[in-house]
Amino acid sequence: MGESNVKLVGSWPSPFVLRVRLALRLKSVSYEFIEENLLEPRTELLLKLNPLHKKVPVFIHRGKPIIESQAILQYIDEVWPNAPSILPSDAPQRADARIWVSYIDEKLVPALIVALIAETEDAKRAAIAELEQVVVTLEGALRELSKGKRFFCGDNISYLDIAFGPFFLWIEVIGKYIDVDLLSEAKTPCLLRCAHESFLSHAAVKDLLPDPEKLAEFAVKLRPILIARFAGK
């Protein structure tokens, strides 16, 4: 489904951008990708398109910029209602998916950032404890919601998988950086299985995600930028 008026301003390592790219691929929507370099000052284009948050992704459809990956994913599902659906078809499952996507954005994302930028031993210990707890909470959610199926909400990839999946890579990269096995057979068997047997081997995901080594190099370069940004708060 080629549409000449679909554009995405994004950055290759951003898990929020990867959510949108994955959704567009699942829906077979082609688009122009405009790369924003997260290691450089924000471009004029980004500041103009997203003055509210100054962040990628910005999805542009028929000239209208839409920001925030949660809103973009739902917009894509509504505007391209062809199969596969992004939101689960059942209202209680949709509610669960929305609740857990919020949890990822409110708890997992800050925990990953804090773990990456922690500078003292005390800060590192606290960050690791918090991050481990968040990951174990997500393991519980996956176990409860999936009921033994392959993905969070059943046998097919949907909203919560699309929102969470790109973080499998980031969890691995940050885990290596802080020298902690965040995903393990002992503590998070369901997440581990979902990562390798379901999400990362899905046809639409395989060559979409960045190379983990390249991502690890990027994380090291991003770290001082994040430290400066949060110290300025």
Place this chain on the structure above:
Amino acid sequence: MGESNVKLVGSWPSPFVLRVRLALRLKSVSYEFIEENLLEPRTELLLKLNPLHKKVPVFIHRGKPIIESQAILQYIDEVWPNAPSILPSDAPQRADARIWVSYIDEKLVPALIVALIAETEDAKRAAIAELEQVVVTLEGALRELSKGKRFFCGDNISYLDIAFGPFFLWIEVIGKYIDVDLLSEAKTPCLLRCAHESFLSHAAVKDLLPDPEKLAEFAVKLRPILIARFAGK
């Protein structure tokens, strides 16, 4: 539309709970209300129903607890699709509404809390500046989105009004507490008009919202609890 299996665990002053009550009233859904006292330790019931965030509202439908007001409002709209719609009918408007509801929860809510709990003069000044900026940003959003209509997304009350409206009262109460006119004819004429001529005089809203003086008394009692909670972080 009476349904015996609809319950809401909430607290009378909570703007998040008021969102849900307003949505249920608009949809003519009757429900059992179970009051949780925000000035007391959380009840066993709340901890059992919402172990993830330990917060109201919890909406219970057919025995299933659903948490988080954004997810609850969308669930209600999906399960009771009768008029009036909560989400706007048009996908770009729905995206705008979702983006701005997130803005309210991510920016307005913390700014109100910080303004209420600020203890030093410096902290107060910073909190007031931040809160004023957030309110002016929302004024801009209302002006742009409403295009001169009565509500955020047109002539009828919808998602963004339902999510924002209960904060009109809280903005007034906190504004009085910190002695700042947050809403004024000079700086926020659209919000002021929307508050008085549209939202607060809407038939479904009028006797739903708490008395401002009672809310102001509650805010004074809540303040030390919030200070203790955030100091513990």
